[in-house]
Amino acid sequence: MTDKTRPLSIRLAESDIKQLTVRARRMSGTPTGVARELILSGLTDGDPYTQAERLLKIERRLAALSQDLAAASTTVNKQSGSLGRIESMFEQLLLALSGRTAG
Numbered sequence: 001m002t003d004k005t006r007p008l009s010i011r012l013a014e015s016d017i018k019q020l021t022v023r024a025r026r027m028s029g030t031p032t033g034v035a036r037e038l039i040l041s042g043l044t045d046g047d048p049y050t051q052a053e054r055l056l057k058i059e060r061r062l063a064a065l066s067q068d069l070a071a072a073s074t075t076v077n078k079q080s081g082s083l084g085r086i087e088s089m090f091e092q093l094l095l096a097l098s099g100r101t102a103g
Contacts, residue, residue, distance in 0.1 A: 010035075 012020070017031070024034045044050040 020031045020034055024031045027034060040054065041051060044054070
């Protein structure tokens with residue numbers, strides 16, 4: 001979305017909010033996010049090209065997030081390995097300072 005956004009408040013019946021919440025849980029999303037997507041898809045007036053464009057934008061965002069998560073996971077794994085090596089070296093240092101040997 002390159003356009004500026006601003007908040008919009010709507011009132012819904014409690015039963016509608018429950019349905020929205022159930023739908024959001026199924027999609028691992030938030031009720032607000034699901035409502036936003038439903039409203040935006042309704043604004044396309046059923047135009048398949050506009051809907052396809054929105055889906056492509058969402059797909060691109062998901063791909064970017066997936067890459068970010070993969071990079072973060074790699075970083076965490078590397079840091080975990082480094083932490084293990086540092087802990088081992090610290091234990092060896094403590095043993096050396098106390099005059100004991102590892103074994």
